Amino acid sequence: MSFKLYSDLFLDFKKHELKYSTYYKYENIVKSRFDSFMTKQIADIKPSDIKKWLYSINDVGAKSKRHYLGVLSGIFQEALFDEVIERNPVKLVRLPKYEKPIITPFIADEVQMIMSTCKDNNFRYYLAIAFYTGMRSGEIIGLKKTDIDLKNKLIKVERSRCRFGETTPKTRYSVRELPIIQLLEPYLIELMQKHDNEYLFITQYKKPYRDTNTFVNKFWKPILKELNLPYRRPYNTRHTYATNMLYNNLVSPVQLSQLLGHANTQMVFDVYVNYVETNYKNFDRSISIYQ
Numbered sequence: 001m002s003f004k005l006y007s008d009l010f011l012d013f014k015k016h017e018l019k020y021s022t023y024y025k026y027e028n029i030v031k032s033r034f035d036s037f038m039t040k041q042i043a044d045i046k047p048s049d050i051k052k053w054l055y056s057i058n059d060v061g062a063k064s065k066r067h068y069l070g071v072l073s074g075i076f077q078e079a080l081f082d083e084v085i086e087r088n089p090v091k092l093v094r095l096p097k098y099e100k101p102i103i104t105p106f107i108a109d110e111v112q113m114i115m116s117t118c119k120d121n122n123f124r125y126y127l128a129i130a131f132y133t134g135m136r137s138g139e140i141i142g143l144k145k146t147d148i149d150l151k152n153k154l155i156k157v158e159r160s161r162c163r164f165g166e167t168t169p170k171t172r173y174s175v176r177e178l179p180i181i182q183l184l185e186p187y188l189i190e191l192m193q194k195h196d197n198e199y200l201f202i203t204q205y206k207k208p209y210r211d212t213n214t215f216v217n218k219f220w221k222p223i224l225k226e227l228n229l230p231y232r233r234p235y236n237t238r239h240t241y242a243t244n245m246l247y248n249n250l251v252s253p254v255q256l257s258q259l260l261g262h263a264n265t266q267m268v269f270d271v272y273v274n275y276v277e278t279n280y281k282n283f284d285r286s287i288s289i290y291q
Contacts, residue, residue, distance in 0.1 A: 134241030
């Protein structure tokens with residue numbers, strides 16, 4: 001049985017199991033990264049072959065290599081289920097060491113500067129929702145007017161948009177309700193009254209956005225450059241919301257994980273709590289430890 005047969009089989013199965021955006025990533029990895037295996041019989045591929053292939057990749061970092069190995073392992077796993085091979089050779093290959101990048105959220109003053117520097121109303125509304133709710137970009141551009149409950153001051157997060165279309169949010173835990181804080185409410189009221197489309201954010205062609213690339217290139221990058229701030233992805237608004245909510249003791253880690261749409265508190269402790277605990281810039285050095 002050939003490797004190609006099982007790579008095709010793997011993709012066929014994933015087509016029914018994954019969101020299209022994730023399937024598209026898997027398909028690209030199979031098509032662009034596994035050429036050296038395609039002509040081989042899957043039972044003939046050894047751990048040493050995989051190591052040679054892995055060490056020959058020099059155009060991406062450890063994170064991407066780990067993704068490639070994950071997909072490769074899935075292909076071999078299908079052959080293992082069919083008893084074509086006796087073991088999955090990828091399991092014998094050490095994963096490349098990967099250290100998660102240190103997050104650098106914006107401080108409160110920087111958030112205010114970014115908001116006041118933004119001249120485009122549409123993007124200003126977007127930033128307000130991002131900074132004051134921690135929502136993901138796809139969740140924000142997927143918002144409809146029916147998701148905004150001004151009476152009970154709640155936002156329902158029920159969908160996400162990307163270049164592949166509209167889907168449910170990232171995980172089932174991402175379907176959630178978020179409180180509308182007072183600082184955000186005026187922005188939402190303005191946005192609700194701006195047009196009669198069902199979506200909150202629409203392009204000049206009266207269609208919902210497919211992604212936020214226009215915002216990033218046309219507004220986000222120039223704003224940071226004007227303010228002389230180091231570049232950070234718009235996703236950093238989510239990090240900023242999370243760390244400031246924790247740093248100011250506005251929520252517990254459990255509450256924050258629910259607001260962010262995480263399945264549990266692991267991400268909160270791994271990423272955000274660690275940042276807060278190592279940020280001693282405003283540490284009260286006058287405290288008396290042993291009174």
